[in-house]
Amino acid sequence: xxxxxxxxxxxxxxxxxxxxxxxxxxxxxxxxxxxxxxxxxxxxxxxxxxxxxxxxxxxxxxxxxxxxxxxxxxxxxxxxxxxxxxxxxxxxxxxxxxxxxxxxxxxxxxxxxxxxxxxxxxxxxxxxxxxxxxxxxxxxxxxxxxxxxxxxxxxxxxxxxxxxxxxxxxxxxxxxxxxxxxxxxxxxxxxxxxxxxxxxxxxxxxxxxxxxxxxxxxxxxxxxxxxxxxxxxxxxxxxxxxxxxxxxxxxxxxxxxxxxxxxxxxxxxxxxxxxxxxxxxxxxxxxxxxxxxxxxxxxxxxxxxxxxxxxxxxxxxxxxxxxxxxxxxxxxxxxxxxxxxxxxxxxxxxxxxxxxxxxx
Numbered sequence: 001x002x003x004x005x006x007x008x009x010x011x012x013x014x015x016x017x018x019x020x021x022x023x024x025x026x027x028x029x030x031x032x033x034x035x036x037x038x039x040x041x042x043x044x045x046x047x048x049x050x051x052x053x054x055x056x057x058x059x060x061x062x063x064x065x066x067x068x069x070x071x072x073x074x075x076x077x078x079x080x081x082x083x084x085x086x087x088x089x090x091x092x093x094x095x096x097x098x099x100x101x102x103x104x105x106x107x108x109x110x111x112x113x114x115x116x117x118x119x120x121x122x123x124x125x126x127x128x129x130x131x132x133x134x135x136x137x138x139x140x141x142x143x144x145x146x147x148x149x150x151x152x153x154x155x156x157x158x159x160x161x162x163x164x165x166x167x168x169x170x171x172x173x174x175x176x177x178x179x180x181x182x183x184x185x186x187x188x189x190x191x192x193x194x195x196x197x198x199x200x201x202x203x204x205x206x207x208x209x210x211x212x213x214x215x216x217x218x219x220x221x222x223x224x225x226x227x228x229x230x231x232x233x234x235x236x237x238x239x240x241x242x243x244x245x246x247x248x249x250x251x252x253x254x255x256x257x258x259x260x261x262x263x264x265x266x267x268x269x270x271x272x273x274x275x276x277x278x279x280x281x282x283x284x285x286x287x288x289x290x291x292x293x294x295x296x297x298x299x300x301x302x303x304x305x306x307x308x309x310x311x312x313x314x315x316x317x318x319x320x321x322x323x324x325x326x327x328x329x330x331x332x333x334x335x336x337x338x339x340x341x342x343x344x345x346x347x348x349x350x351x352x353x354x355x356x357x358x359x360x
Contacts, residue, residue, distance in 0.1 A: 034138050035137070039135070041130055045129055047128065056114055056115075067135075072313075073117055084127045086312075146238055168244065173217050195220075198218045207298065208287075211256055287350075287351070294348075
């Protein structure tokens with residue numbers, strides 16, 4: 001009787017499958033991105049209701065840690081709209097306390113973001129500020145730290161006060177913020193808050209990170225004085241960094257940047273948006289500026305008028321609309337800029353989006 005032997009193909013196929021699985025399990029190779037971000041915002045707080053004052057609002061992460069945050073303002077119409085301005089967009093340990101003391105690492109695992117709205121010499125009933133917290137989760141980056149730096153000034157009209165904070169070695173920048181004090185100097189405001197590098201190619205923070213650059217290590221804030229001299233004027237910058245002793249060698253933070261001309265007419269505004277592409281990673285933070293332009297190729301210069309200011313720096317749709325509370329799919333960051341009561345020739349507006357892939 002003739003015997004028939006069947007080929008052992010199933011076993012061979014099984015071995016191939018197991019081998020493929022073992023290949024996928026090799027450590028150190030990135031195949032996914034576990035970064036997740038939920039935007040939290042409580043809505044608008046009205047004010048300021050008087051000249052040369054400010055209001056402080058906050059957004060909180062009930063889960064996750066802040067990787068950054070933002071603010072958006074309502075300003076009304078007419079010449080009084082020139083009076084509302086951002087005074088701060090910055091981290092907080094509890095939703096009210098500010099990091100304004102000694103410089104260096106000032107907080108860890110922070111879960112609150114402040115949106116601080118200020119007024120100049122004019123106010124109207126439409127003024128309000130809405131804060132946004134970027135609530136960050138990652139199976140790799142499970143701790144964060146805040147690095148603060150500050151500089152005295154600017155104290156004279158039409159001058160900038162530029163200051164940079166850098167992340168500790170071996171950590172990754174994931175966001176940042178800016179603040180000025182005191183509110184009683186109504187012409188004082190932060191006009192730029194952006195990612196950068198602590199290296200000579202970026203003039204050690206004076207040039208912003210350009211579109212497509214990877215892994216910036218620092219954050220710069222720029223204060224602008226419209227004429228109110230004060231020896232106590234201070235500009236603060238905040239870098240949000242990954243925690244210590246985390247292997248971030250496989251993690252990438254990509255910068256997306258956009259710059260547009262304007263606003264140049266008196267009592268006018270401009271909007272600009274930068275967005276994360278499909279392979280860039282998740283939006284974790286962003287920045288904004290009103291400037292003399294070319295901020296990624298030349299050291300920062302002020303805009304065309306001392307009255308120029310920011311009214312928005314926030315997570316948005318690709319069309320610039322602020323996202324709502326609980327949004328998990330935000331992929332763009334929008335800056336809103338505004339002139340004062342005179343024209344502002346040669347002025348530009350900038351937005352930055354930070355896009356993170358933890359490589360897990």
